[in-house]
Amino acid sequence: xxxxxxxxxxxxxxxxxxxxxxxxxxxxxxxxxxxxxxxxxxxxxxxxxxxxxxxxxxxxxxxxxxxxxxxxxxxxxxxxxxxxxxxxxxxxxxxxxxxxxxxxxxxxxxxxxxxxxxxxxxxxxxxxxxxxxxxxxxxxxxxxxxxxxxxxxxxxxxxxxxxxxxxxxxxxxxxxxxxxxxxxxxxxxxxxxxxx
Numbered sequence: 001x002x003x004x005x006x007x008x009x010x011x012x013x014x015x016x017x018x019x020x021x022x023x024x025x026x027x028x029x030x031x032x033x034x035x036x037x038x039x040x041x042x043x044x045x046x047x048x049x050x051x052x053x054x055x056x057x058x059x060x061x062x063x064x065x066x067x068x069x070x071x072x073x074x075x076x077x078x079x080x081x082x083x084x085x086x087x088x089x090x091x092x093x094x095x096x097x098x099x100x101x102x103x104x105x106x107x108x109x110x111x112x113x114x115x116x117x118x119x120x121x122x123x124x125x126x127x128x129x130x131x132x133x134x135x136x137x138x139x140x141x142x143x144x145x146x147x148x149x150x151x152x153x154x155x156x157x158x159x160x161x162x163x164x165x166x167x168x169x170x171x172x173x174x175x176x177x178x179x180x181x182x183x184x185x186x187x188x189x190x191x192x193x194x195x196x
Contacts, residue, residue, distance in 0.1 A: 044109035054097065056090045082106060 056078075066076045073079045077086045078093035082105045087093040096102055100110055115123075 044104070044107055046111050046113040047103065047108055048113075054094070056093070 064076055072084060072086050073081070075086050077088040078090065079086050080093070080096060080102065083096070083102055085096075087096050103110060
């Protein structure tokens, strides 16, 4: 029925598989390793205390027109001039400036320098000098809390009195003035107890 001849493609590579020259790729890898090991690794400074105040409140509550052609520094949000990026809210901005990408751009690693005992003692002395004597005590705190509670209670009391006065005024306005005889004929006021 069928002819038993086999069809073979002669001289055609139909495997479609890419053939890799292992020697060539080994040589490329060796060159890449040599180039990488030439220079010393980048030495970054350890993290240090920020010497400036982070400005999160200067643009708070302000209205701003946002246009797509405005430069990055004038777009809505917080602009980082070091990384040249805009972050949309203050929490993400703080995360950004404390993050790895920003610190690396400043030339710092994420490692913290270990403090000596002398450095810690010096820091305590600086903080003690900065604090004004007698500026704040627990007694002051208790007094302030008590004073705030009293002021709040006074405000509530005044609010209640104003509400009562408004109700009385409203009741007087709504109460129609009727002749007592007419009211008695209509059945109004018949259930009141009379005092004698």
